[in-house]
Amino acid sequence: MKPVFMTYTKKDLINLAVCMVLSVLVIPTFITTEYWYTSILIPWLCLALATIGQQIVMGYTGQLALGAAGFMAAGAFAMFNLILRVPDLGFVGSLIVSGLIAAAFGILFGLPSLKVRGIYLMVATLASQFFIIWMIDKFGWFKNYDSSGIITAQDIVILGKPFTTPLAMYFVCLAVTTVLTLLAMNMARGSTGRNWMAVRDMDIAAESMGVSLLRTKVQAFAISAFYCGVAGALFAFCYLKSLEPVAFDIKLSFKILFMCILGGLGTINGAFIGAAFILLFPVLLNAIGNNVFHGAIDATIISSIEQVIFGGLMIIFMIYEPLGMAKLWENIKQKWKTKISSSTNLKSSLGKKT
Amino acid sequence: MAIERKFKIGKPILEVKNISLSFGGVKAITDTSFDVLEHEVRAIIGPNGAGKSSMLNCINGIYKPQQGTVSFKGKEIPNITPNLMAQMGLSRTFQNLALFKRMSVLDNILVGRKLHTKTNFLEVAFQLPKVKKEEKINRERSEEIISFLEIEDIKDTPVGKLPYGLQKKVELGRALATDSSVILLDEPMAGMNVEEKRDMCRFILKVNDELGTTMVLIEHDMGVVMDISDRVVVLDYGKVIGDGTPDEVRSNQKVIDAYLGVEH
Numbered sequence: 001m002k003p004v005f006m007t008y009t010k011k012d013l014i015n016l017a018v019c020m021v022l023s024v025l026v027i028p029t030f031i032t033t034e035y036w037y038t039s040i041l042i043p044w045l046c047l048a049l050a051t052i053g054q055q056i057v058m059g060y061t062g063q064l065a066l067g068a069a070g071f072m073a074a075g076a077f078a079m080f081n082l083i084l085r086v087p088d089l090g091f092v093g094s095l096i097v098s099g100l101i102a103a104a105f106g107i108l109f110g111l112p113s114l115k116v117r118g119i120y121l122m123v124a125t126l127a128s129q130f131f132i133i134w135m136i137d138k139f140g141w142f143k144n145y146d147s148s149g150i151i152t153a154q155d156i157v158i159l160g161k162p163f164t165t166p167l168a169m170y171f172v173c174l175a176v177t178t179v180l181t182l183l184a185m186n187m188a189r190g191s192t193g194r195n196w197m198a199v200r201d202m203d204i205a206a207e208s209m210g211v212s213l214l215r216t217k218v219q220a221f222a223i224s225a226f227y228c229g230v231a232g233a234l235f236a237f238c239y240l241k242s243l244e245p246v247a248f249d250i251k252l253s254f255k256i257l258f259m260c261i262l263g264g265l266g267t268i269n270g271a272f273i274g275a276a277f278i279l280l281f282p283v284l285l286n287a288i289g290n291n292v293f294h295g296a297i298d299a300t301i302i303s304s305i306e307q308v309i310f311g312g313l314m315i316i317f318m319i320y321e322p323l324g325m326a327k328l329w330e331n332i333k334q335k336w337k338t339k340i341s342s343s344t345n346l347k348s349s350l351g352k353k354t
Numbered sequence: 355m356a357i358e359r360k361f362k363i364g365k366p367i368l369e370v371k372n373i374s375l376s377f378g379g380v381k382a383i384t385d386t387s388f389d390v391l392e393h394e395v396r397a398i399i400g401p402n403g404a405g406k407s408s409m410l411n412c413i414n415g416i417y418k419p420q421q422g423t424v425s426f427k428g429k430e431i432p433n434i435t436p437n438l439m440a441q442m443g444l445s446r447t448f449q450n451l452a453l454f455k456r457m458s459v460l461d462n463i464l465v466g467r468k469l470h471t472k473t474n475f476l477e478v479a480f481q482l483p484k485v486k487k488e489e490k491i492n493r494e495r496s497e498e499i500i501s502f503l504e505i506e507d508i509k510d511t512p513v514g515k516l517p518y519g520l521q522k523k524v525e526l527g528r529a530l531a532t533d534s535s536v537i538l539l540d541e542p543m544a545g546m547n548v549e550e551k552r553d554m555c556r557f558i559l560k561v562n563d564e565l566g567t568t569m570v571l572i573e574h575d576m577g578v579v580m581d582i583s584d585r586v587v588v589l590d591y592g593k594v595i596g597d598g599t600p601d602e603v604r605s606n607q608k609v610i611d612a613y614l615g616v617e618h
Contacts, residue, residue, distance in 0.1 A: 006481040183479040190478040190485065191464070191471045191492075198454050198465045205452035208414060209532060210440035210469040219475060266456070 006182075007189040023174055028167060037166035038239070044272075044279050045173040046235040051259040051271035052184050053227030058257075059265035060193060061220035062200025063113045064121050067128035068256040070109075071225040072232025073248035074132050075102040077142050079233035080243050083154045084144060091158045095176065095233055102229020103222040105132060110221025114214055129253055133245045143243070151243045153236055169238040176234060180227060185268050187223070196220055197266070258310075262317060264324025273325045282306050361566030363584065364392035368444075368536055368570070373412055373422035375405070375592075382408040383419070383592040390536070395562050395569045397579045400589035401612065406572045407449050409589065410538045413570075414446050415439050427535075441469060445534035447525040449541050449572075455514035459524050462513055463499055466531025467492040499527045503557060519550040526554070530561060537561075539571040543578060551575065555582050580604065588612075 005013060027041070050068050057065045078098035082089055089097060109128035113121050136142045143151055156163040156172060163172050187193055195216045198206035207213055236243050255278060263274020282303070289302045321328050368390040375383040383405040390396045398406045411417040413424055415434035423430050426442055445466070454462050470492060473485045500509050503523050508516060513524055522542060529537045542558065543551045559582055561567050573579045579586060580600040588596035588609045596602075596609040603609050 186481050187475055187479045190481070190489065191468070191473065192475040192478045194457070194461055194465050195468065197457050197461070198468075201454035201456055202452045204416065204436070205448060205454070205528075206465065207436040208416075208440055208446055208452075209466050209528065210437055211465065212437055223475065 007186050012185075020178075024171075028170075034166045037170045040279060040283065041170055042166070042173050043235070043239045044275055045170075045177045046231050046239055047256065047259060047279065048272045048275040049177050049180060049234065050228045050231035050256050051263065051275050052181065052268060053224040053231065054256050054260040055263075055266065055268065055271050056184065056188075056196070056227065057110075057220050057224035058260055059267065059270070060188060060196040060200060061217060062197075063110075063217060063220065064118055065110075065113075065125040065221070065224070066122045066253055066257060067109060067125045068224075068228045069232075069248040069250065069252035070129040070132040071102045071105060071228035072235060072252070073136060073245060074105050074225075075099060075229025075232035076236035076243055076248070077136050078102065078229065079237060080151065080153065081142065081144070091156055095230055098233045099226040099230040102232070103226040106221040106223075106225020106228075107218055110218050110225075113217045113221065126250075129250055133248060136245045149244060153241050153243055156237055173234050173238050176230065180230065181268060184227070188268060192219075200266075258314065262314070262324055264326030264328075265322075267324070267326040269329075270324050270326035273329065277325065281310070285309075359393070360563060361393040363394045366390065367392040367427060367568055368413065369425040370409070370413065371423045371425070373409070373419045373424070375408055375412055375417055375419040381592055383412070383589075386422075386589070386592065386594050388587045388594060388597055390568060390570055391585075392535075393562070393566045393568055394584040395558065395571070395582055397583035397586045398570065398572045398589060399574075399576070399579055399586060403591075404589040405592040406589055407540055408592075410446065410540050410570070410572065413439075414444065414538060440532065440534075443532075443535040444538065445529040445532040445536070446538035447522075447529050447540055447542060449544070451518075451521050451525060453513045453521055453525055453528070456512055458510050458512055459505060459516070459527075460493075460496060460500065460509045462524055463496040463527045463531045464492060466528040467496060469532060470495075495533075496531055499530050502530075502560075503527050504553075519546050522546065522550075522554065523557075526557060530567075534567070536568040536570065539569060541572050541574065543573060543575060551578060558582060 008016070031037070031041075050072055053071070054065070054068050057063050075098045078101040079094055082094035082097055083091070086094070105128060109125055109131075112124035112127075116124055140146075156169065158172070163169055188196075195206070195211050198209070198211050199213060199216045199220075203213055206216075232248065236247070240247055259271065259274035259278050261274070262277060263272070264270030285302055285306050286299075289297045289299070317324060366389040369387075370389070371387050373383055373386045374381070386405075386409065398409060400406050408417060412419045412422075412434075415436045415438065418434070423432075424434060425431065426439070426444060431438070431442075454465060457465070471488060473482070473488055477485050497509075500506055503526065505520065505523055505527070508520060513521060516524070522544075526539070526542060529539075539558070543554050546554060555578055558569055558571070562569050571579075571583070583600060585598060586596070586600055586603045587594060588603055588606070590612040595612055596606040598606070
């Protein structure tokens with residue numbers, strides 16, 4: 001299919017329009033409970049954004065990295081300090097600069113990828129996770145010498161207007177996520193994405209075609225960290241509304257890794273599907289526990305069941321659909337299409353006969 | 355040759371001087387020298403393990419020879435890397451296929467256009483007009499190559515799903531997309547049937563004829579080599595044992611003994 005606008009085909013634009021109508025008009029009119037915004041939609045957008053970052057480095061460039069939460073912490077604390085110390089930047093400016101600060105860390109911790117690969121790289125990138133958290137904990141300056149350990153995030157003010165209600169924060173997250181997703185799609189479909197995938201699929205051939213491994217890998221790490229940094233800032237300011245290094249521990253990194261794998265490596269929409277699945281799955285289980293079994297099952301058991309089902313799903317996916325839910329979705333769509341077309345063919349051929 | 359060539363064979367474009375390469379104690383190449391002239395089809399032949407692929411890897415910078423030099427376009431290149439050679443205008447294909455398996459045929463060939471892509475990632479992200487212009491040119495050139503290789507019907511298929519013969523074609527296409535002046539082909543016809551081989555020969559000669567691209571190829575099929583190459587260098591145990599036109603090589607006693615086998 002030929003692109004109509006930028007890199008998007010007609011189908012993409014329709015999809016985009018549908019998503020926009022859903023998220024801008026339908027959701028705000030029909031969902032009025034705060035719970036949905038504060039506990040599901042906002043973290044979903046933030047984590048989907050971080051997962052796109054993980055996709056860029058892992059799904060597209062094929063570098064096993066495990067430290068997304070570290071970059072998120074860097075972004076979140078950079079944001080806090082920028083708003084505190086350089087108020088002139090404004091919210092959007094601070095968001096971009098905190099992304100850039102995270103990207104600088106991304107370059108630093110992406111350098112090992114030039115020498116080590118695979119599981120060894122994963123261990124090397126863990127350094128980012130621990131180093132950034134340690135640095136924030138160690139030097140009080142980053143937390144503005146706050147002794148309580150948890151700092152309250154400043155209110156979001158854009159162009160003099162406060163964005164403090166859950167709905168307003170949802171729109172902030174939505175706007176940032178939409179813009180960055182579109183940019184990521186442009187990169188992934190353009191020459192930049194081709195270079196990433198070339199490095200992923202066969203690095204020696206990529207080099208022989210003039211793709212610089214150094215530049216491509218470091219670039220992927222930087223962009224990935226930028227996305228994680230922005231996501232981390234939004235995560236802290238819109239979802240947690242507080243800043244503490246503990247919130248960005250290794251568990252969050254793993255969560256993002258799972259979102260990336262379950263959603264489908266090397267896809268942008270997979271980031272959203274994976275994030276939605278991992279966030280909504282516990283909610284769904286809880287709802288089943290409460291409504292079907294009327295609280296007969298203990299909450300701790302439910303959370304254990306969650307882990308069990310989760311692990312099982314991971315294994316099933318790795319075996320039957322290593323390309324994740326995005327691929328599964330594609331397959332279902334494909335099946336429907338062939339079904340519809342075959343049934344219409346059948347009808348038309350029947351019509352001809354009679 | 356009877357037919358007049360559009361691109362006359364010229365001066366040496368690639369010179370390999372006294373190359374020695376060993377892996378630990380195993381000597382792959384010993385003191386090997388030969389040259390490749392501009393616009394010619396040059397074949398490297400030899401029995402298995404003669405060091406042919408190692409030779410290409412030395413020229414392309416994947417292996418670093420312990421001794422010897424490689425000169426390209428009249429310049430001696432001290433620190434060869436695959437990237438540097440690509441930038442200087444030398445492209446290659448690989449013996450065991452090194453395609454980007456999860457990418458489509460078109461995307462694979464588009465990666466070959468990397469050196470003709472000057473825009474950076476930010477410009478790509480925002481899809482500035484110059485990105486679109488450049489992408490259009492690159493796509494047009496890639497489509498040209500695809501129709502030249504007669505693989506239009508598979509251009510959107512992921513390469514990993516294609517049969518071997520077609521993958522070899524795609525790899526040639528990717529090398530062509532670089533618009534390099536020299537292309538190294540590492541066994542472009544291995545594992546192909548007669549028809550596919552004939553096709554591949556046609557493509558190689560057509561490229562050489564129409565674009566004047568210098569071709570350096572490794573091949574096992576003697577019939578093919580003798581038919582399409584202007585000059586042949588014969589390696590055995592990492593040493594040159596014969597160098598010259600197909601006829602000269604064919605009558606070289608050393609080559610007959612080592613490669614074609616002594617007649618009984």
